[in-house]
Amino acid sequence: MKIVSILTFLSMVLLGCGSETREEKGKLGLSGEGKARARNSNISRAGWSVSTVDLNKDDKPDQWILSKSGQKRIERDLNFDGKVDVWQYPDKNGVIGEEEMDLDLDQRVDLVIFYEKGVMVRKELSTDFSGLFTIVKFYDGKGVLLRVERDEDGDGTVDIWDYYESGRAVRTGWDTTDDGKPDTFDNLG
Ligand SMILES: [Ca+2]
Ligand SMILES: [Ca+2]
Numbered sequence: 001m002k003i004v005s006i007l008t009f010l011s012m013v014l015l016g017c018g019s020e021t022r023e024e025k026g027k028l029g030l031s032g033e034g035k036a037r038a039r040n041s042n043i044s045r046a047g048w049s050v051s052t053v054d055l056n057k058d059d060k061p062d063q064w065i066l067s068k069s070g071q072k073r074i075e076r077d078l079n080f081d082g083k084v085d086v087w088q089y090p091d092k093n094g095v096i097g098e099e100e101m102d103l104d105l106d107q108r109v110d111l112v113i114f115y116e117k118g119v120m121v122r123k124e125l126s127t128d129f130s131g132l133f134t135i136v137k138f139y140d141g142k143g144v145l146l147r148v149e150r151d152e153d154g155d156g157t158v159d160i161w162d163y164y165e166s167g168r169a170v171r172t173g174w175d176t177t178d179d180g181k182p183d184t185f186d187n188l189g
């Protein structure tokens with residue numbers, strides 16, 4: 001699988017489906033946490049027992065299953081270049097609760113997807129691949145987009161809220177008073 005196909009796969013993921021429970025507030029989902037997402041420096045396999053899988057039969061591992069005292073992590077190399085692009089965190093039943101992806105293949109996470117009971121509920125995206133997560137998307141239990149929160153100036157607080165109904169944008173809110181809450185609204189259509 002070449003880069004083209006990984007991008008196709010990832011754009012499918014981006015367009016893909018998910019419920020929303022998070023309370024509306026000024027802070028983006030990943031602020032604070034976002035800094036810890038640069039996986040090249042802080043994901044070590046030391047202390048984990050690792051088993052490998054070779055999915056494309058080129059005699060090189062492309063999937064790693066790590067376990068340590070009841071914890072599990074799955075690492076995947078989707079484009080078979082030897083470097084991990086996707087980190088998955090299953091619960092004790094094997095259901096993925098969180099998935100991290102490196103979209104531009106620089107070993108830094110750009111997209112995090114959160115699942116509840118196997119259904120996607122939230123996506124957090126670093127649009128400039130800097131590791132700074134400026135867009136958070138919320139979904140209902142069926143994969144329909146409910147709301148997008150955007151941090152336009154990259155200071156870690158939301159500036160623009162886009163509200164959706166039946167997957168269609170119906171309202172936009174802005175924070176003009178800098179208190180982390182929308183105060184000015186524009187109804188669309
Ligand atoms: Ca392989
Ligand atoms: Ca790779």
Ligand SMILES: [Ca+2]
Pocket residue numbers: 102103104105106107108109110129
């Ligand atoms: Ca990246």
Ligand SMILES: [Ca+2]
Pocket residue numbers: 151152153154155156157158159
């Ligand atoms: Ca902001």
